[in-house]
Amino acid sequence: MIWLVGILSIVVGFLAGWYFSRSTNEGSGKASVEKALEATQFELEQYKQEVSDHFAATAELLEQANDNYRKLCGQLTESAHALLDEKSRAELPELEALEQQNKALTAEDDEEWQQPRDYSGSPSGLISGTEKDKQKEPVS
Template sequence: MSAISSMIFLLIGVAIGFFLSRIASKPVGSDANMKQELEQNKAELDSYKEQVQEHFATSAQLLEDMAKQYQGIYEHMASQSKSLISEDVAQPQLFADYQEKLELDETVESSEAQPKDYSNQPSGLFTEAQRKAS
């Protein structure tokens, strides 16, 4: 009886081991499903990245166009306000800051001035001996 009970316990152990190994291991089909899902997620992420990039490029272009249109309107209003509003009327001059800027730009362009980033002071990059050598 001891040999028969040993065989029964051995068969029960093998059966339990078999079922536990089946439960613990993944089915072969789930790997293929996970790979497919991974590829789908990668494709969706790439598509989303392209949409974001396109959105920012379009937004930047639209903002640039809007700035140019605003500048054109401002220039038009500044030039027309000077010619349409007579100086006899006691109203503040509209767009005075822009007109002053235009006049200043015209005088700076006509004169040969130093660049705005130029300094008459030494930068301190070279010692006195190095300046004399060059």
């Protein structure tokens, strides 16, 4: 009988230890998962910021390149007018294309930029009006 009590107490002790160790490991598992999640979210935010900075710098560089291109076209046009006579200018079709491009670039600078509309001027499609409007349309 003493052996039975001893064996039962060992089994109960083993089960209690196994349950206790399992419950504490799950808590540490949750903590490690939460730490990993926080670290991943922080890395994602850093990556988003880096991408945003990259696109801002790229936009700035493109604007500078665009300004330099406009200046180059203007310089070439002015130099051609100053250095070439009428006959030489007439023989160069590239010069005329460059002048037109320069005019277009300066016209773009002068125009006020507007964001495009997301809709057309008049309704169209299947839901273009009421039944009365549809009845008034002549059938051809």
